[in-house]
Amino acid sequence: MFSESPLEGAEITASGVGSTMREVETGRDSRNLLPSGASGLETIGAHAWFGKHHAIEDVSLRFPKSSVTGLIGPSGCGKSTFLRLLNRMHEFIPGTAFAGQVLLDGRDIYAPEVNATEIRLKVGMVFQKPNPFPSMSIADNVLAGLRLARIKTADKYMLLEDCLVRAGLWKEVKDRLKASAGSLSGGQQQRLCIARALAVKPEVLLMDEPCSALDPGSTLRVEETIVQLSEAMTIIIVTHNMQQAARVSDYCAFFLSEGGPGRVVEAGLTSTIFTNPVDPRTADYVQGRFG
Amino acid sequence: MTAATNQTTVVQPLRPWRPTFSQQFARFVTVVLVVAAAAVVVLVSPLAGLAGIALVAIPLQMAVSVARSSRHGSVAARNDVATSLIWSAFLVLLVPWMSIIFTVVRRGYQAISVNFFTDDMRITAPDADLASGGIAHAIVGTLIMVAIASIVSVPLGILSGIYITEIRGRFTKVVRFIVQAMSGVPSIVAGLFIYSTLVLYNKSYSGLAGALALAVLMVPTVARTSEEVLKLVPEDLRFAGYALGSSQASNVFRIVLPTVRSGLVTSGILGVARVAGETAPLLMTAQVFLATKGNPLDGPLGSLPVVIFSFFQNGADNAVTRAWGASMVLMILITFLFALARAVSADRRRSRR
Numbered sequence: 001m002f003s004e005s006p007l008e009g010a011e012i013t014a015s016g017v018g019s020t021m022r023e024v025e026t027g028r029d030s031r032n033l034l035p036s037g038a039s040g041l042e043t044i045g046a047h048a049w050f051g052k053h054h055a056i057e058d059v060s061l062r063f064p065k066s067s068v069t070g071l072i073g074p075s076g077c078g079k080s081t082f083l084r085l086l087n088r089m090h091e092f093i094p095g096t097a098f099a100g101q102v103l104l105d106g107r108d109i110y111a112p113e114v115n116a117t118e119i120r121l122k123v124g125m126v127f128q129k130p131n132p133f134p135s136m137s138i139a140d141n142v143l144a145g146l147r148l149a150r151i152k153t154a155d156k157y158m159l160l161e162d163c164l165v166r167a168g169l170w171k172e173v174k175d176r177l178k179a180s181a182g183s184l185s186g187g188q189q190q191r192l193c194i195a196r197a198l199a200v201k202p203e204v205l206l207m208d209e210p211c212s213a214l215d216p217g218s219t220l221r222v223e224e225t226i227v228q229l230s231e232a233m234t235i236i237i238v239t240h241n242m243q244q245a246a247r248v249s250d251y252c253a254f255f256l257s258e259g260g261p262g263r264v265v266e267a268g269l270t271s272t273i274f275t276n277p278v279d280p281r282t283a284d285y286v287q288g289r290f291g
Numbered sequence: 292m293t294a295a296t297n298q299t300t301v302v303q304p305l306r307p308w309r310p311t312f313s314q315q316f317a318r319f320v321t322v323v324l325v326v327a328a329a330a331v332v333v334l335v336s337p338l339a340g341l342a343g344i345a346l347v348a349i350p351l352q353m354a355v356s357v358a359r360s361s362r363h364g365s366v367a368a369r370n371d372v373a374t375s376l377i378w379s380a381f382l383v384l385l386v387p388w389m390s391i392i393f394t395v396v397r398r399g400y401q402a403i404s405v406n407f408f409t410d411d412m413r414i415t416a417p418d419a420d421l422a423s424g425g426i427a428h429a430i431v432g433t434l435i436m437v438a439i440a441s442i443v444s445v446p447l448g449i450l451s452g453i454y455i456t457e458i459r460g461r462f463t464k465v466v467r468f469i470v471q472a473m474s475g476v477p478s479i480v481a482g483l484f485i486y487s488t489l490v491l492y493n494k495s496y497s498g499l500a501g502a503l504a505l506a507v508l509m510v511p512t513v514a515r516t517s518e519e520v521l522k523l524v525p526e527d528l529r530f531a532g533y534a535l536g537s538s539q540a541s542n543v544f545r546i547v548l549p550t551v552r553s554g555l556v557t558s559g560i561l562g563v564a565r566v567a568g569e570t571a572p573l574l575m576t577a578q579v580f581l582a583t584k585g586n587p588l589d590g591p592l593g594s595l596p597v598v599i600f601s602f603f604q605n606g607a608d609n610a611v612t613r614a615w616g617a618s619m620v621l622m623i624l625i626t627f628l629f630a631l632a633r634a635v636s637a638d639r640r641r642s643r644r
């Protein structure tokens with residue numbers, strides 16, 4: 001499980017960030033700000049369009065294995081759009097377009113021979129709005145991914161309990177697993193969606209403001225889960241909560257659109273972004289001066 | 292200053308939003324008074340009959356509700372006008388509907404007896420005594436033909452709904468256009484189509500031909516309604532499925548269809564409702580047959596609409612009574628089928644693992 005030594009990761013991180021600071025100031029390439037891992041997820045010059053609207057421009061980021069990256073930035077700057085590029089959900093919206101490369105463990109997920117379904121199994125997603133399946137019970141929702149992708153599991157009940165515990169929902173639903181998912185509160189539904197995403201054991205988990213509908217207690221539980229999961233999983237989380245980004249993420253990328261398409265202004269170690277950012281706009285944003 | 296929660300009173304659950312008994316009683320008395328006043332007006336004026344009473348009572352009731360609610364402001368008054376309008380519309384619609392049921396029962400109940408359900412018209416003349424003969428052949432024939440038509444057209448209709456809403460392939464517009472054009476086909480043309488193909492080719496009328504004529508009429512109804520139902524599935528749910536690594540097929544069959552199960556059952560019910568009383572296409576395809584039989588491939592097959600038609604054509608008192616009785620059976624049968632479809636689909640959901 002813990003294939004990579006955390007020490008090794010830290011070393012790469014330090015050198016990776018130090019050597020590329022200059023490049024940010026010239027605004028040429030933000031890709032190397034994140035350390036180069038042997039495996040993980042990487043985007044190279046990614047662009048996204050909705051019809052004529054250029055939503056994202058030239059985003060190059062690297063998400064090393066077993067790390068948590070926070071995506072921050074004001075509303076409408078393209079964070080959700082960027083997430084959808086990473087598991088090929090972008091193409092479901094009619095009229096959209098994409099340019100660039102997204103590499104999962106070095107393999108381009110947009111290559112013609114790649115099966116998008118297989119990619120989505122490896123790159124799971126928790127959406128901004130809770131979307132449990134209303135026709136299924138709570139238990140069936142958690143296990144839905146297994147049934148949809150026809151995955152066999154030895155012990156479904158263990159997996160069910162494990163996922164619900166990690167999503168911080170087990171205590172509330174353990175006596176009503178057969179009840180309809182629609183009978184849960186909004187926050188409970190969101191935690192159910194997190195449990196559902198965990199059940200298929202993805203390599204990468206994309207979370208789009210997973211805590212925006214949650215109370216502080218559940219938020220804390222989900223944050224603990226994120227930290228715990230990141231030992232074996234690459235996690236990318238969009239959040240508007242700066243404290244949350246600081247608490248859970250190892251790296252941060254700051255998106256900004258300034259009227260035109262969204263781009264990455266700055267990316268790097270979370271501690272650097274929050275305490276000693278290079279770009280003044282980043283400093284303004286993380287300190288709550290705009291956005 | 293002690294906390295109020297220290298009190299030991301047991302709190303009863305209440306429903307303060309419900310009108311109290313005296314309010315309901317007052318409302319009832321007002322309606323009775325309004326109708327009585329309208330009756331008086333009808334007596335002393337050239338207006339006449341039920342329609343006259345309705346014509347006076349409806350505006351009068353609205354005026355009374357406005358007068359009563361205007362002390363709560365104009366919003367309350369407008370709300371009350373709308374409420375009375377909707378109730379009046381409901382009552383106006385209820386009258387013809389009830390009168391149809393009432394007429395059918397009043398004129399047909401004499402035909403109802405055990406032999407009416409167990410016997411057929413093989414050796415009984417249509418105008419013979421009601422103690423012999425029955426419509427078992429027609430009940431069985433209708434059930435067989437409606438069942439075959441449903442088996443053919445419900446899957447076809449739902450599949451074309453899926454093609455239009457889920458697959459959104461290159462022919463979406465064409466399929467939708469054809470479905471729309473088909474729903475305008477007069478039923479006699481559907482009968483003629485099956486007659487000129489299947490019946491002439493086999494040189495024989497048959498229950499199957501009748502069922503297929505019904506299916507031609509049923510497919511567009513099912514396709515249209517299931518398309519509308521499938522459109523109601525939120526896009527979020529499809530995305531949730533895909534994000535879990537689902538293929539499009541799994542997504543459609545395990546998420547989208549189960550989400551709208553009851554809507555799809557409704558589309559099937561509407562399809563059955565569309566065809567169960569069709570007479571003309573059956574006359575041209577399944578024709579008339581007076582003995583009970585279960586084989587839709589073996590020559591003509593009787594059906595409820597066709598026996599109703601031929602009993603009426605006979606014109607004798609007993610035959611006409613039989614026609615009303617058969618109409619009553621047809622109505623009860625359809626209602627029963629609908630209730631059955633609802634019960635089956637609801638049951639499935641509850642006992643699902």
Ligand SMILES: Nc1ncnc2c1ncn2[C@@H]1O[C@H](COP(=O)(O)OP(=O)(O)OP(=O)(O)O)[C@@H](O)[C@H]1O
Binds near residue numbers: 055077082093
């Ligand atoms: N389905 C769509 N069709 C057209 N334009 C879209 C669509 N979705 C997003 N956009 C546009 O793309 C841009 C980026 O949107 P996106 O949803 O990625 O923002 P975001 O950073 O996630 O914002 P928020 O923090 O509010 O969720 C916005 O200008 C938005 O209007």
Ligand SMILES: [Mg+2]
Binds near residue numbers: 080128208
């Ligand atoms: Mg968003």
